[in-house]
Amino acid sequence: MKSVLCTLIVIFFLHSNITAQVDWDNPKNLKILKKEELRANMRAFSFSLGVRCYYCHDDSKGRKLSEIDFSSDVKPTKQIARTMIKMSNSINKDFISEVRKIDENAISVACNTCHRGATEPKHITQILSEEYSNGGVEQSISRFDELREIYYARGTYDFSENTLNWFGYDLLGKEKYADAINIFQKNIELFPKSGNVYDSMGEAFMKNGDKNKAIEYYEKSLELNPQNKNAVDMLKKLREEN
Ligand code: HEC
Ligand code: HEC
Structure with a gap:
């Protein structure tokens, strides 16, 4: 029980650390996502590919969250990620929806469906x-x-x-x-x-x-x-x- 509590506290601090050091409320360069979807998506992207934020975001000034320029588009992986968001949306909207009505129980295709913790989703x-x-x-x-x-x-x-x-x-x-x-x-x-x-x-x-x-x-x-x-x-x- 004690260790569960410790783990929860650690997770809470890690989470609040990311939350505190990133300005989620003033995105300057969103082309697809909505502001409200941003935080959950960024955590899901990192988890699904097994990477840290700087895998897609500009770390030319350093890899601490405060040093990363999240608005910049210099990393090709960020551009690929945009293509992947469009692809996943299209799979769900144009194809999965033909199989089953999209509701809260629907099985939808997300980054982790293919990536499962790796940048290259190879078998x-x-x-x-x-x-x-x-x-x-x-x-x-x-x-x-x-x-x-x-x-x-x-x-x-x-x-x-x-x-x-x-x-x-x-x-x-x-x-x-x-x-x-x-x-x-x-x-x-x-x-x-x-x-x-x-x-x-x-x-x-x-x-x-x-x-x-x-x-x-x-x-x-x-x-x-x-x-x-x-x-x-x-x-x-x-x-x-x-
Ligand atoms: C797999 C690539 C990828 C990873 C990993 C990733 N991001 Fe992003 N991030 C993007 C993309 C793509 C956008 C732009 C989305 C759009 O255009 O709608 C973005 C946008 C953002 C923005 C908005 C920037 C602006 O000013 O418009 C923030 C803030 C952000 N990410 C934070 C993070 C944080 C914090 C992490 C790590 C927890 C992270 N991202 C991990 C791909 C990624
Ligand atoms: C239908 C399967 C599928 C889904 C869903 C998917 N991807 Fe991918 N992704 C791929 C494949 C396949 C590649 C390899 C393309 C290549 O480089 O040949 C790839 C490559 C990438 C790369 C480039 C990796 C590298 O280092 O070259 C990024 C970044 C990426 N995906 C992010 C995402 C994100 C973010 C999502 C969710 C929004 C996502 N992917 C959803 C199949 C998928």
């Missing part, structure tokens, strides 16, 4: 694939670790076993067997109790022509998840071939 599998094309499997793994370090539990990216499992299967489909094995190995390290990640590794070894390893991993998968019918079938097949 993590897209990031991993790009790193793979640029620098191979090691580069995707180190980027994955980096993102996990920064964004874990923030909801920006999916760090469940599904992500590396998807990426490993993508590589398997491209016949990059050794790289897929590397990715599944990483998934096993992160999720050692999941029967599914061992099953994927079994398939990768099978495709790579390593039957003994395939049997080993399918057995492990079955041990962790006795319901895994695929592992039963694969083991039967692999043993018949032996």
